[in-house]
Amino acid sequence: MSFISKLHGHKWTRLVAAFLAGSSCTLAFAPYDLWGVLPVAFAIALYLGHSLNAKQSFVHWLSFGFGYFVVGISWVHVSMAEYGGMPLIASLLLMALLALYLALFPALTGYLSRRLSPKSGWQHDVLLFPALWGLMEWARGWVLTGFPWLWAGYSQTEGPLAPIAAGFGAIGLSFLIIFIAGALAQLFKKRWQSTAICLPLAVVLIFISPQFSNVTASGKTMKVAMVQGNIPQSTKWHPEMLWPTMIKYMDLTRENYDADVIIWPEAAVPAPEHLVDDFLVTANKSANLNDSAIVTGIISQTSETTFYNALIVLGNMHKKQQAHGDYVLHGSNEYKKHHLLPIGEFVPFEDWLRPIAPLFDLPMSSFTRGSYVQPDLLALGYHITPAICFEITFPEQVRDNLKANSDVILTVSNDAWFGTSIGPLQHMQIAQMRAIELGKPVLRATNNGVTAIVNPQGKITEQLPQFKTGVLQAEVPLMKGETLFYRLGQLPVLLFCGLLVVAGFVYSRKKTATD
Numbered sequence: 001m002s003f004i005s006k007l008h009g010h011k012w013t014r015l016v017a018a019f020l021a022g023s024s025c026t027l028a029f030a031p032y033d034l035w036g037v038l039p040v041a042f043a044i045a046l047y048l049g050h051s052l053n054a055k056q057s058f059v060h061w062l063s064f065g066f067g068y069f070v071v072g073i074s075w076v077h078v079s080m081a082e083y084g085g086m087p088l089i090a091s092l093l094l095m096a097l098l099a100l101y102l103a104l105f106p107a108l109t110g111y112l113s114r115r116l117s118p119k120s121g122w123q124h125d126v127l128l129f130p131a132l133w134g135l136m137e138w139a140r141g142w143v144l145t146g147f148p149w150l151w152a153g154y155s156q157t158e159g160p161l162a163p164i165a166a167g168f169g170a171i172g173l174s175f176l177i178i179f180i181a182g183a184l185a186q187l188f189k190k191r192w193q194s195t196a197i198c199l200p201l202a203v204v205l206i207f208i209s210p211q212f213s214n215v216t217a218s219g220k221t222m223k224v225a226m227v228q229g230n231i232p233q234s235t236k237w238h239p240e241m242l243w244p245t246m247i248k249y250m251d252l253t254r255e256n257y258d259a260d261v262i263i264w265p266e267a268a269v270p271a272p273e274h275l276v277d278d279f280l281v282t283a284n285k286s287a288n289l290n291d292s293a294i295v296t297g298i299i300s301q302t303s304e305t306t307f308y309n310a311l312i313v314l315g316n317m318h319k320k321q322q323a324h325g326d327y328v329l330h331g332s333n334e335y336k337k338h339h340l341l342p343i344g345e346f347v348p349f350e351d352w353l354r355p356i357a358p359l360f361d362l363p364m365s366s367f368t369r370g371s372y373v374q375p376d377l378l379a380l381g382y383h384i385t386p387a388i389c390f391e392i393t394f395p396e397q398v399r400d401n402l403k404a405n406s407d408v409i410l411t412v413s414n415d416a417w418f419g420t421s422i423g424p425l426q427h428m429q430i431a432q433m434r435a436i437e438l439g440k441p442v443l444r445a446t447n448n449g450v451t452a453i454v455n456p457q458g459k460i461t462e463q464l465p466q467f468k469t470g471v472l473q474a475e476v477p478l479m480k481g482e483t484l485f486y487r488l489g490q491l492p493v494l495l496f497c498g499l500l501v502v503a504g505f506v507y508s509r510k511k512t513a514t515d
Helices: 011-028 037-048 054-072 078-084 090-117 121-141 152-156 162-190 192-212 240-256 272-291 387-394 395-401 422-438 484-488 493-512
Strands: 217-230 261-263 268-272 294-301 306-315 334-336 377-379 382-388 408-413 443-445 452-454 460-463 470-480
Touching: 011 037, 011 054, 011 460, 037 054, 037 152, 037 162, 037 460, 054 090, 078 090, 090 121, 090 493, 121 162, 121 382, 152 162, 152 422, 162 192, 162 395, 162 422, 162 484, 162 493, 217 240, 217 443, 240 268, 240 272, 268 272, 268 377, 272 294, 272 306, 294 377, 306 382, 334 460, 334 493, 382 395, 382 452, 387 395, 395 422, 395 484, 422 443, 422 484, 452 470, 460 470
Parallel strands: 217 261, 261 294, 268 294, 382 408, 408 443
Antiparallel strands: 217 470, 294 306, 306 334, 377 382, 443 452, 452 460
């Protein structure tokens, strides 16, 4: 650590080093999955910042956070440049501004931790800083509608700490990773005691966390077929492409009617429901005659100005063999997306922003929000808990919608907006974490990938290649029982982190009074 030690007295080289440490964290997430990079990067940043005051720490962690996000979410600019009609330099600038905003959360973590613990003892590195980081990640998940991307816990989906998420969720994993990083930072300072206690504790948690869950195989299976249409984003919303798109999905479906449930991705039918009623009625009859059901993304329009990003079920709702299919226009077996994506699905201050650039006038960017909690979709008697696209990133929303009798979690998406970037692969990784947390299989159907099936351990068992037209058919084992996270959610971890911060505040006040 002698080289790193030399950086302490050099402000700009230290900030560059912090930026590089933050940038390297992208390697811990999909598609690279070098999960060990993240705790080491945080440990280096903690070590570099051990002698800073609160204001210096704010700038230090702002630099770290900017590196963390400007590289980690660099894929955001693709949709703005390729489909939003913006010059490349403008899309990169907006992406950088978003990264700078997100970096404020690490910066506030660094500032507050130093205010409460001016000296860089073990209390700061292994308790206070990890607790504040966990709380700030949670805050990032809801402030300004929330952007819970690149939570530190997601880096462990393919790592040895993953089982802990079944008990304490992604935020609990985030705390533990930074806790380990703090222990490593202490080790860099040759303070062996903290490391000797912290690292064995992490190993113990890996083994005991799954014991709080009682998820087991139910012995039942669900045969699914997920259709990946691979419709080019550049033509998806063109009126002349509507019927070719729908016919393509029907053609791919006919050969897979031996499946119980056939799933089409988000907005697979790229038109308001009432405008394609003839097609839907025909598909409903076809699924019914073949003892099957089709779940498809569609636009639900309930008035002249009210549109929803929705999922509907065509064919048999209650059981495999029925006299007729159950689909009706605007029926109850429908899910309407609740958590809308800013700019893509709704435009804040739209009267001001829409005239500025084509970015603010993307196709179908005026959706209405559905209810927070909605009934499961029913298909052949299977209970399916839906989450459309961005919604899968919100663990409490998925948890609140999951019922005791839910069979699977279904997330549909259209990540064609982000081309060949790493964004869709990170999105897939987040879906894997929901499977671990909630102990249910996750089915992910997308327009051009990643279409996959995830087991309750978060492992992808079946997958289609990206950017290829295809159908993924598989028998999905169903589960029974509940994880600890399903029963309690994020609250225990947030309370624990809050108590650590309060304890740090009280300790700091007492220390100040005695000095």
